[in-house]
Amino acid sequence: MSDAKLDKSFNHAAAEPRLYARWEEAGDFACHPESPAPGYCIVIPPPNVTGSLHIGHALDNTLQDILIRWRRMQGRDALWQPGTDHAGIATQMVVERLLGAQGVKRRDIGREKFLEHVWNWKAESGGTITRQLRRLGASLDWQRERFTMDEGLSEAVREVFVTLARQGLIYRDRRLVNWDPVFQTAISDLEVESREVKGSLWYIRYPVAEEPGRFITVATTRPETMLADTGVAVHPDDERYRDLVGRHVILPITGRRVPIVADSYSDPEKGTGAVKITPAHDFNDFEVGRRHGLGMPSMLDPEGRVTLAEIAPEAELVEGIADPARLAEFDGVDRFAARKGIVAELERLELLEKVEPHTHAVPHGDRSGVPIEPRLTMQWYADAATLAQPAIAAVESGRTQFVPKQWENTFFAWMRDIQPWCVSRQLWWGHQIPAWYGPDGEAFVERTEAEAYAAAEAHYGRRVELQRDEDVLDTWFSSALWPFSTLGWPAQTPALAKYYPTDVLVTGFDIIFFWVARMMMMGLHFMGEVPFRTVYIHGLVRDEKGQKMSKSKGNVMDPLELVDEYGADAVRFTLAALAGPGRDVKMGKARIEGYRAFRTKLWNAARFAEMNGIRPDPAWDPASATLPLSRWILDAANNALAEADAALEAFRFDEYAAATYRFVWNTFCDWFLELAKPALNQPDSPEAAELRGAAQHVLGTILRLLHPVMPFVTTELWEHFGYGSDGDLIRAPWPQPAAVAGADEARAELDWVVRLIAELRAVRAEVNVPPSVTTPLLVRDAAPESLARAARWIEPIRRMGRVTEIRPLEGEMPKGVAQAVLGEATLILPLAEVIDLGAERARLATARDKAEAEARKVEQKLANADFVARAKPEVVEENRERLAALRAEGERLAAAIARIG
RNA sequence: GGGCGCGUAGCUCAGCGGUAGAGCAUCGCCUUGACAUGGCGGGGGUCACAGGUUCAAUCCCUGUCGCGCCCACCA
Numbered sequence: 001m002s003d004a005k006l007d008k009s010f011n012h013a014a015a016e017p018r019l020y021a022r023w024e025e026a027g028d029f030a031c032h033p034e035s036p037a038p039g040y041c042i043v044i045p046p047p048n049v050t051g052s053l054h055i056g057h058a059l060d061n062t063l064q065d066i067l068i069r070w071r072r073m074q075g076r077d078a079l080w081q082p083g084t085d086h087a088g089i090a091t092q093m094v095v096e097r098l099l100g101a102q103g104v105k106r107r108d109i110g111r112e113k114f115l116e117h118v119w120n121w122k123a124e125s126g127g128t129i130t131r132q133l134r135r136l137g138a139s140l141d142w143q144r145e146r147f148t149m150d151e152g153l154s155e156a157v158r159e160v161f162v163t164l165a166r167q168g169l170i171y172r173d174r175r176l177v178n179w180d181p182v183f184q185t186a187i188s189d190l191e192v193e194s195r196e197v198k199g200s201l202w203y204i205r206y207p208v209a210e211e212p213g214r215f216i217t218v219a220t221t222r223p224e225t226m227l228a229d230t231g232v233a234v235h236p237d238d239e240r241y242r243d244l245v246g247r248h249v250i251l252p253i254t255g256r257r258v259p260i261v262a263d264s265y266s267d268p269e270k271g272t273g274a275v276k277i278t279p280a281h282d283f284n285d286f287e288v289g290r291r292h293g294l295g296m297p298s299m300l301d302p303e304g305r306v307t308l309a310e311i312a313p314e315a316e317l318v319e320g321i322a323d324p325a326r327l328a329e330f331d332g333v334d335r336f337a338a339r340k341g342i343v344a345e346l347e348r349l350e351l352l353e354k355v356e357p358h359t360h361a362v363p364h365g366d367r368s369g370v371p372i373e374p375r376l377t378m379q380w381y382a383d384a385a386t387l388a389q390p391a392i393a394a395v396e397s398g399r400t401q402f403v404p405k406q407w408e409n410t411f412f413a414w415m416r417d418i419q420p421w422c423v424s425r426q427l428w429w430g431h432q433i434p435a436w437y438g439p440d441g442e443a444f445v446e447r448t449e450a451e452a453y454a455a456a457e458a459h460y461g462r463r464v465e466l467q468r469d470e471d472v473l474d475t476w477f478s479s480a481l482w483p484f485s486t487l488g489w490p491a492q493t494p495a496l497a498k499y500y501p502t503d504v505l506v507t508g509f510d511i512i513f514f515w516v517a518r519m520m521m522m523g524l525h526f527m528g529e530v531p532f533r534t535v536y537i538h539g540l541v542r543d544e545k546g547q548k549m550s551k552s553k554g555n556v557m558d559p560l561e562l563v564d565e566y567g568a569d570a571v572r573f574t575l576a577a578l579a580g581p582g583r584d585v586k587m588g589k590a591r592i593e594g595y596r597a598f599r600t601k602l603w604n605a606a607r608f609a610e611m612n613g614i615r616p617d618p619a620w621d622p623a624s625a626t627l628p629l630s631r632w633i634l635d636a637a638n639n640a641l642a643e644a645d646a647a648l649e650a651f652r653f654d655e656y657a658a659a660t661y662r663f664v665w666n667t668f669c670d671w672f673l674e675l676a677k678p679a680l681n682q683p684d685s686p687e688a689a690e691l692r693g694a695a696q697h698v699l700g701t702i703l704r705l706l707h708p709v710m711p712f713v714t715t716e717l718w719e720h721f722g723y724g725s726d727g728d729l730i731r732a733p734w735p736q737p738a739a740v741a742g743a744d745e746a747r748a749e750l751d752w753v754v755r756l757i758a759e760l761r762a763v764r765a766e767v768n769v770p771p772s773v774t775t776p777l778l779v780r781d782a783a784p785e786s787l788a789r790a791a792r793w794i795e796p797i798r799r800m801g802r803v804t805e806i807r808p809l810e811g812e813m814p815k816g817v818a819q820a821v822l823g824e825a826t827l828i829l830p831l832a833e834v835i836d837l838g839a840e841r842a843r844l845a846t847a848r849d850k851a852e853a854e855a856r857k858v859e860q861k862l863a864n865a866d867f868v869a870r871a872k873p874e875v876v877e878e879n880r881e882r883l884a885a886l887r888a889e890g891e892r893l894a895a896a897i898a899r900i901g
Numbered sequence: 902g903g904g905c906g907c908g909u910a911g912c913u914c915a916g917c918g919g920u921a922g923a924g925c926a927u928c929g930c931c932u933u934g935a936c937a938u939g940g941c942g943g944g945g946g947u948c949a950c951a952g953g954u955u956c957a958a959u960c961c962c963u964g965u966c967g968c969g970c971c972c973a974c975c976a
Contacts, residue, residue, distance in 0.1 A: 009936095194973095218976070221975080266976085271976035272976075276976075284976095361974075363975085406905065410905070413905095417972090417973095509970090509971080544912085582907090586914085590912090593938080594924060594925065596938070600936070601939085604935045604938090605935065612935090655915085661923095669935090669936085761941055761942065762943085765929080768929085770931080771931060800941095858920085861956085866956035867957070869956075870955090870957090871956060875919055875957095878919085879920095882920075
C-alpha cells in the first residue's frame with residue numbers, strides 16, 4: 001500500500017500514458033510460445049498503414065483487448081498479434097497526392113523511384129495508427145508487429161501464389177473486369193458499389209441492312225458504347241422481331257454491319273425488346289457475344305477515353321448513316337463527352353427516336369468514386385469456387401462459428417455463388433506478381449527471378465530474356481494469409497504451431513467477404529485447418545441519432561478526442577456496454593459521461609476503503625467469514641463473477657459491462673459499504689476487522705473483474721493498494737469464486753434488511769419528511785425473528801432509515817403515523833408533527849389497491865382449472881404463495897388505514 | 902427480385918413463454934465524514950398492428966405496416 005493517499009479524483013490524462021509505457025516496457029503484452037501455458041490468439045484486423053484511428057477501430061480493438069486481457073488473466077498464454085496492411089490503392093493514392101502537390105507525377109519518376117517515396121512515407125507516417133492504438137490501452141504484442149509487405153509476409157505471398165498457380169488454382173484469363181479509370185486498374189467485384197444515378201434512356205434507331213427504310217429501335221443508358229456494338233439481340237419468342245433474326249443492322253456513325261441474333265437474354269418487357277450488344281463493355285453482353293460468336297472490340301482506353309484502334313478499321317461510309325471522318329473526331333474524347341457527342345450525332349442523323357429520364361444503379365469504384373468500366377483485359381484469377389468449398393464445409397460443420405450465428409447465412413450465400421477472384425492490380429504499390437514472361441509470352445511463375453530463368457531455360461532449351469509481370473496483387477491477397485503469415489509461415493515456427501488456429505476473429509460485417517471469407521479459403525488450403533474458431537461480428541458505430549458517421553455530415557466522433565476528454569477506460573466501457581449482439585452501436589456523449597461517472601464511483605469507493613483501513617490481506621480466508629453482511633457480499637461477488645464469465649464466454653460484452661456495473665455500484669457501494677459503515681466506525685471491533693477482510697477481498701475481485709474493460713483505473717488502484725506482490729494486475733490471476741458458508745441464510749437476512757430500509761425511505765420520502773427529522777420505529781405484529789433481525793441491524797437501520805430506535809408497539813396507537821407493511825409486520829413511524837394525514841391515507845390506499853388488484857389477478861388465474869391442471873406445479877405453487885402474501889398485505893394495509901381513522 | 906435485422910418508458914437499449922427492466926432524461930427531497938462526476942424517493946409502457954398456437958404470449962407461428970442493411974438487377 002502506497003503511503004500517499006489517493007487523489008480526490010483519477011487523473012486519466014497523467015495515469016494512462018504512464019501505465020501503458022510501463023506495461024510495454026515490462027513486456028506485459030508479450031506472448032511466450034515456449035511456455036507450457038495453453039495459447040490463446042487473436043490477430044488484429046490490420047488497419048491500413050495510411051489510417052488513423054476512427055471510432056470503428058476503437059470498438060473493434062476494445063472488444064479484442066477485453067478478450068485478450070481476460071484470457072491472459074485466466075492463465076492463457078495470450079497473443080494479440082499486431083500489424084498493419086499496406087493497403088495498395090489507398091497508400092498509392094496518398095503518396096501520389098503528396099507528390100502531386102510538389103508537381104511530381106508517378107509515371108514521370110518511374111516505378112522504382114516511386115516505391116522509394118512510398119517506403120519513405122511509410123517510415124515517417126506509417127506508425128500513426130499503432131501509436132493511437134496504444135492510447136486506447138490495447139495490449140498488443142508489439143514485439144511481433146508485422147506489415148503485409150515486410151520480408152516474411154512477402155515470402156508467404158510468393159509461396160502461396162506459386163503454389164496455387166502450380167495447382168491450377170491461379171490462372172490468367174482474358175475476360176471482362178471492373179476497370180477503374182481513375183486508378184487505371186482492375187478491381188474486384190467487391191470493390192464496386194452501386195449508386196443510384198439519374199440518367200436517361202436513349203432510344204436509337206438502327207437501320208436494317210437488308211430492308212432499306214426499316215429500323216429496329218434499341219434502348220440504352222450508354223449510347224456511346226454503340227461504337228463497339230457487334231450485334232442486336234431479340235428474344236427468340238418475340239413475334240415483333242422474329243423475321244429480323246439473322247438479318248443485320250448498319251450501325252450509325254461507324255457504318256459497321258452487325259447481326260441481329262435471337263437470345264433469351266433479351267427481355268421483351270424491357271425497353272423495346274431489342275437490345276444492343278457490346279461484348280467488350282458490358283458483362284451480360286459479353287456472355288451474349290460469346291454465345292453467338294460476336295466480335296469483341298473495345299472502344300475505351302485505360303483512362304476511359306474513346307479509342308478507335310479496334311473499331312475504326314471497320315468503319316465505312318454509308319450515306320446518311322455513317323461517316324468515317326465524323327467518327328474520327330471522337331478519337332481520344334473522354335467517355336462522358338463522347339456520350340454527348342454521339343447523342344448529338346444521332347440526333348443530326350435523325351436516328352434518335354426519343355429520350356426518357358431514367359434512374360438506375362451504376363457501378364462505381366468504391367475508392368475513386370467514378371463509374372467503373374467493364375474492360376476486356378488479361379488478368380490473374382484465383383479459382384475461388386474451388387477454394388470456397390472447404391471453407392463452406394468448415395462453417396457448416398461448426399469448426400468455425402459465427403457470432404451472431406445469422407451471419408453464417410450471409411457467408412454461405414456469397415460463398416456458394418462466388419465468382420473468380422481477380423487478384424491482379426495495375427498498381428505499383430503492392431506485392432509484385434511473381435510471374436516472368438518469355439519472348440513468346442509464355443509465363444513462368446516462380447518464387448524468384450533466378451528460378452524463373454532456370455524454368456525458362458528448361459522450357460526453351462536456351463537462355464532467354466524474361467520480362468517480369470508489372471502488376472501487383474490485390475491487397476486482400478496478402479491479408480488473406482494474415483492468421484498464419486504473421487506467425488511465421490511458411491517457416492514452421494513454434495508460434496505457428498501454438499497459436500494456429502487462432503481463437504477469435506473480431507470484425508465488422510462489412511469485411512466478411514473481403515477478408516473473413518478469404519482467410520478461411522487460404523487458411524484451410526495452406527494450413528489444412530480453419531484460421532479461427534470463432535468469428536465475432538459486431539455492428540457499426542453510429543452517432544447518437546443512429547446516423548452513420550461521416551465527414552460530410554460532420555458527426556464524426558474522434559476516439560482520441562474522447563479518450564482525451566473522458567479517459568480510455570470510460571470510452572472502452574461505453575463501447576463494451578453498447579456492443580449488443582447484432583446491433584449497431586449508437587455512441588453518444590451522455591453515455592460516455594455516465595460511464596466516466598462509474599469510473600469515478602469506483603475511485604471513490606476505493607478512497608472510502610483506504611480511509612477505513614481496508615487493505616489487501618492475502619491471508620484473509622473468505623471461508624472464515626461469520627457475519628451475514630460479509631457472507632452476503634462475498635456471495636454476491638461470486639454471482640457477479642459468474643455473470644461476467646458467462647457473458648464473456650458468450651461474447652456478450654454488454655452483459656459483462658452491465659453485470660460489473662450493477663455489482664460495483666448497486667450492490668457493493670449502495671448497500672454493502674453503507675451497511676458496513678456503523679461497524680467500520682468502530683475500527684477496533686472484531687466486526688470491523690472481518691468486514692475489512694471481506695471488503696478488501698471483494699475490492700480485489702472488482703479490480704480484476706473490471707480490468708479487461710477498464711485497465712487503467714483498475715491498475716492504478718491495484719498498485720496503490722498493493723494487491724498482489726508478484727507483478728501487476730495485467731497478469732494477476734482471474735478471480736475464482738470464494739467458498740462462502742451460509743450464503744442462503746445471509747441472503748435471506750440481507751434481503752429483509754434491504755427491504756426494511758427501502759420501505760422506511762419510501763414512506764418518509766412520500767410523506768415529505770425531511771431527513772433531519774428522526775423518529776422511533778414502532779413495529780406491530782412482528783414475528784420474534786423479525787424483531788431479532790431488527791435488533792441485529794439496529795445501527796445500519798438507524799443510519800440509513802433515519803430512525804432513533806426500534807421497539808414493538810405497546811399500548812395505544814399514537815396519533816399521526818406513517819405506516820408500511822413488511823411481510824407479517826407493520827412498520828409505524830410516529831410523525832405527528834410533520835405528517836400530512838390526508839397524503840398518508842391516500843398513499844396507503846394506493847398501496848392497498850395495488851395489492852388487491854394484483855391479488856385478484858392471481859386469484860383469477862388460480863380459479864382457472866386448466867391452469868392448475870396444466871401449468872408446471874412449481875408455477876402453480878408460486879402463484880398460491882403469492883396470492884396469500886398479496887391478500888395478507890392488502891389486509892394489513894387496510895388495517896393501517898383504519899388505524900389512522 | 903432474394904436475404905438478414907429491427908420496431909419494448911421521452912431517448913438509447915436489455916429481456917424473449919408464467920409479477921415489464923437498466924442507463925440517460927424528467928420531477929421531488931437532501932451539501933449526512935467516500936463520491937453533488939453524488940445520495941434517497943417518485944412519475945412514466947394497451948412491449949408496432951392483426952390473427953393463430955398455448956392453461957398462459959412482449960416472448961413462439963403467420964400476416965400487415967414502418968425503419969435499416971446486404972446481395973442481385975441495372976435496355
